[in-house]
Amino acid sequence: MSERSGPFWDGVNGRSPMPRAAATLGWEFIDADVDNGTIRLAFHATEDFTNPTGNVLGAFLAAMLYDTVGPALLATLQPDQFQxxxxxKVSFLRPVRPGRLFGNGRVVHRVGDIAHLEASLTDADDIVIATASATARVVPLSDAETVA
Incomplete structure (x- = not known):
């Protein structure tokens, strides 16, 4: 994958710094299948992410899912494109304690500049703890700062 370039691949391959939000989540690239639009990532949920009961706060789980669906699409884009x-939308299925979590994302369908994406977050035992679906627009990289 080191021959690919663009904001996503430059970060994965160490040619540019990892976004601070991803670093906060302990984001780790495991694998991507560009042809099939799938990606596997890992995150490290720390004690700092917990609610009063010791479970990882849902907002952090949502952020991990968000940082899975986006890269699933980003990994497939040309160097001059962004999303x-x-x-x-997130569905929380069960509570989870701090530790290593895994994000599995995929591009479900893409027509033109609109893509439908989905992701799941699993614990170390491969039990699904949360899922997400998203819709994204492919935009020119030069326009990425001006779109919502």
Whole structure:
């Protein structure tokens, strides 16, 4: 994958710094299948992410899912393209304690500049703890700062 370039691949391959939000989540690239539009990531949920009962706060789980669906699409794009999320929905299935979590994302369908995405977040035992679906628009990289 080191031959690919663009904001996503430059970060994965160490040619540019990891976004601070991803670093906060302990974001780790595991694998991507560009042809099939799938990605596997890992995150490290720390004690700092917990609610009063010791479970990882849902907002952090949502952020991990958000940082899975976006890269699923970003990994497939050309170097001069980026993505802008239009809609994002999360379902929380069970509580989870801090530790290593895994994000599995995929591009479900893409027509033109609109893509439908989905992701799941699993614990170390491969039990699904949360899922997400999203719709995103592919935009020119030069326009990425001006779109919502």
């Amino acid at each position: 802008s999320t239009l809609e994002f």
